[in-house]
Amino acid sequence: MARGLRKRIRQKNSENSGFGTNASGRFIKKDGLPNVERKGVNIFNRFSWYHTMLNLSTFQFLSYLVTAYILVNLFFALIYYVIGVEHLTGIDKSDPLNEFIDVFFFSSQTFTTVGYGRIAPVGFMASLVATFEAFLGLLTFAIATGLFYGRFSRPRAYLKFSDIAVIAPFQDVTGLMFRLAPFKNNALTNADVVVSTAIEVSENGETKTNFYTLKTHLSHINTLALNWTVVHKIDENSPFFGFTKDDFYNTPIEIIVHVRAFDEVFSNTVVQRASYVSKEIVYGVKFVPMYYPAKNKEFTLLDLDKINDYMAVDMPNIVEEV
Incomplete structure (x- = not known):
C-alpha cells in the first residue's frame, strides 16, 4: 500500500481479530475454516479426525466409507488367500479368480457379521482371522453409525454467501x-453479523497486516428467511474512506465475515464464516x-x-476533504 493511502486510514487498528500482524495469506478459507497449518506435533495429534469427517461433504464422506470398506475387505481376502483356500469350505476352486472372488x-x-453359511472357516488360523475381522467390523460400524448421527444431528447455519462483494x-x-x-x-432467528477487514500496510519499510472492525x-x-445484504458504509469513519477503484484492486485486502444465528429446531446457536479478498471485490456494481x-x-x-x-x-463522485 502506498504511504499516502496508509495515511488515509483513520480508524484505529483492531486488536481482537484473533490474527496477529505477522500472519500471512488468506486468513479465512472459502469453506469458512481458518487458513492455518500447525506444526510441532505429530499428524495424529494435529488433526481431529472426528471433526474432519463431520466437515466433509456428503459425497466425500460416502466415498471415504465405501473406499475404506473395499480396501479392508481386500486386505482380509488377501490374508485368507495366503492362509490357503483349503481352510475355507464352499470355495469355488475352478480357477484362481473365482477363488479370490469367493x-x-x-x-x-x-466383516458385516452377516454370515450366509455357504463359506465357513476351517482350522485355527482361518477361524482366528475371521474372529478378529468380525470384531473389527462391529467396532467399525459402530464408529460409522456415530459419524452418521453426528452429521445429521449437528446444528448448521446452512447459509450461502455471495461469491463476491461489491462497491456500490x-x-x-x-x-x-x-x-x-x-x-x-x-x-433462523436473531441473526448477528460481525465484519472486519485485514489490510496489508507498509510502515517504516516493513510490511504487516492491520485489522479493522467494519x-x-x-x-x-x-x-433470516430471505437474503440479507450486509452493507458497510464507506464514510469518514471507514478504513476504506478515500479508496479508489485501483486501491481496492491493488491493495491486499480481506473482508472477514462472522454470522451467528439461533436455530429454532435444534434450539441452539449456529455459526458460519466467510471471507472476500481483493480479487473478489467488484467495484461500481x-x-x-x-x-x-x-x-x-x-x-x-x-x-x-441469483445470489451473485x-x-x-x-458511482458518486466523492472528493475527500483534506
Whole structure:
C-alpha cells in the first residue's frame, strides 16, 4: 500500500481479530475454516479426525466409507488367500479368480457379521482371522453409525454467501456489500453479523497486516428467511474512506465475515464464516434482487441462483476533504 493511502486510514487498528500482524495469506478459507497449518506435533495429534469427517461433504464422506470398506475387505481376502483356500469350505476352486472372488465376499460377510453359511472357516488360523475381522467390523460400524448421527444431528447455519462483494452507491456515498441467504428450510432467528477487514500496510519499510472492525448498516435482524445484504458504509469513519477503484484492486485486502444465528429446531446457536479478498471485490456494481412474489401472490420466491447477479451502476463522485 502506498504511504499516502496508509495515511488515509483513520480508524484505529483492531486488536481482537484473533490474527496477529505477522500472519500471512488468506486468513479465512472459502469453506469458512481458518487458513492455518500447525506444526510441532505429530499428524495424529494435529488433526481431529472426528471433526474432519463431520466437515466433509456428503459425497466425500460416502466415498471415504465405501473406499475404506473395499480396501479392508481386500486386505482380509488377501490374508485368507495366503492362509490357503483349503481352510475355507464352499470355495469355488475352478480357477484362481473365482477363488479370490469367493474369498472377498466371505470377508465382506464376516466383516458385516452377516454370515450366509455357504463359506465357513476351517482350522485355527482361518477361524482366528475371521474372529478378529468380525470384531473389527462391529467396532467399525459402530464408529460409522456415530459419524452418521453426528452429521445429521449437528446444528448448521446452512447459509450461502455471495461469491463476491461489491462497491456500490449507498446513502450519497458508497458502501461495501455482500449478501447471504439460507438455502435449506431451517428457521433462523436473531441473526448477528460481525465484519472486519485485514489490510496489508507498509510502515517504516516493513510490511504487516492491520485489522479493522467494519461497522455495518444493520448488524442484527430478527428473522433470516430471505437474503440479507450486509452493507458497510464507506464514510469518514471507514478504513476504506478515500479508496479508489485501483486501491481496492491493488491493495491486499480481506473482508472477514462472522454470522451467528439461533436455530429454532435444534434450539441452539449456529455459526458460519466467510471471507472476500481483493480479487473478489467488484467495484461500481450493485446486486440485483433475488426474491420476488409468486404468481399467485401467496408466497415469496427466493432465487438462490441469483445470489451473485449484479448490474453496473454510476458511482458518486466523492472528493475527500483534506
